[in-house]
Each structure stands twice: as C-alpha cells, then as structure tokens.
Amino acid sequence: MQAFLSELFILTVKVEKIKRNLCQLEELGLSCIGCCGFDFTNKKEVMEALDRNSDEFKDFYDNESIDLKGFRDRHPKDILRISGICYNLIWKDKERGLIFCPLHPMVIEGQNTGQKDLREGHCNPGHLCRIAYKFMKWSRDKQDRYVAFLKSKNLDWYEYSIKNDDGSLLDEFEQHKL
Ligand code: SF4
C-alpha cells in the first residue's frame, strides 16, 4: 500500500510542480478540500470521514494496479459523507494534513485506465472557487504576496478549506490591499 501511494503522491506532486495552485499549495504544505463537498459539519467528523475513505481505498488496489473506477463507484454519485465531504477524498499524509482526490487525471493517466478524468460526470472538475481562479491569473509578484499573506495566517488544512470556499481569505486580502 505504502509503495503504491508513494507513486500516486509522486504523480500528484508532478501536478503541483507544473502549476502553482491553491488547491495543493505545496510551498506552505496546505491542501484544500473546500469545494469537495458541502456544509462540512466540523473538523473531527471530516477527519473521521477521511479515515474511512482512506481505509476503503485500500480495498481497490493490489501490487500491480488500482481500480480507481471501482473506488469511485463504490457509492452512488451525488451523495456525500454525513460530515459533508466527498467519498473520494483520501489522506495523502495525515500527519501533515495533506489530502487529495485519487480520481485526478494525472493519477488516472499514470494508472493507464484509458480514461482521462474519472471525475467527469461525477462532480464538476472544471470548477474553481473565486480565489483559485483569480490566483491563477495573477502575476507571480501578486501570487507571492498572497502566499505571504496565507503564511501569516498560519491556517490548518480545515480552516484553509473553509475560507477558500467561502471567499473570506480573498475578501480579507483585497480589503487590506495587501
Ligand atoms: S475551494 Fe478553491 S482552492 Fe479549494 S479545492 Fe476548491 S477550487 Fe481549489
């Protein structure tokens, strides 16, 4: 399991290196899950749900391959954990609070499933929250200022996710013209 997950992580890290993005902000060690669900109950219950997803994920791989479609389809689409998160989110590194979706296309391509994006028709893979969209368009200099602002907030992954999704980090940044 560990070796396989390491390969997945290398693939996801590759995604991160290609483009600086707020969903996986490697330089601050922050993962966001803000738009991978609705109305999260609380951090404890979200963490328990991530534990369960990650445990269930183990049933869909052997040493050779992984059945990502089987993992995705183990529950009907359009339903969420009671905590509000998607059934597909799993821990990348629980100690460091890193989380990811294994249905991401870079992971899928690495597994040769013949499918480009298993999120298609399951959620809305084209969705970007306000700040993620703006950040992508900003100059490197403005991105740097935003990352410095985030660093000063010292958020954990849960607060970061909530505040990305509700736009409050962006509002605060823009209000103070940082
Ligand atoms: S809420 Fe925004 S930053 Fe967070 S995962 Fe969604 S698009 Fe990315």
Ligand code: SF4
């Ligand atoms: S399938 Fe993946 S990207 Fe889509 S909502 Fe679930 S965890 Fe997020």
